Amino acid sequence: MSTTFFGVSFDAADAARTARFWAAVLDREVADGADEHDAVVEVGDPAGGPRLAFHQVPEAKSVKNRFHPDLITGDYEGESERLLALGATKLHEVVHGGARWTTFADVEGNEFDLIAG
Structure with a gap:
């Protein structure tokens, strides 16, 4: 099974x-x-x-997601701009060591990350 x-x-x-x-x-x-x-x-x-x-x-969304999607792209700047144009909202950006990602919210406020890859 x-x-x-x-x-x-x-x-x-x-x-x-x-x-x-x-x-x-x-x-x-x-x-x-x-x-x-x-x-x-x-x-x-x-x-x-x-x-x-x-x-x-x-009911409306009221707290941070317990689960969120992680997306990865080779065109971090271009994809960030595309997501914003589609209606996403940029929440915060993180640079940690060699990693970089931005947390966005979708059109209903659900968080997701875009990772530079």
Whole structure:
């Protein structure tokens, strides 16, 4: 018997809006049937990471995420600007030894990191 990591689900105020943001970030498609209640970002190439699902919940985000995605890019400055143009908010930047990353918030305030790679 084995278990496979199928996907990640996120709570959202507007599932379709949040799915569109993440689809643009990851160059993926939002599955047909997306609405403010439920939306899925398709995987496409399985090497591209897990399926992302978004589900509307009544309460707003109120604290830091307990889980957040880490993205890595070879074009750190360019990708940072692209994320901002898509609606992300820059929260803080860290340079530690040879590592560099920025913590952003998505369109609903969920934190994620962009790592220079």
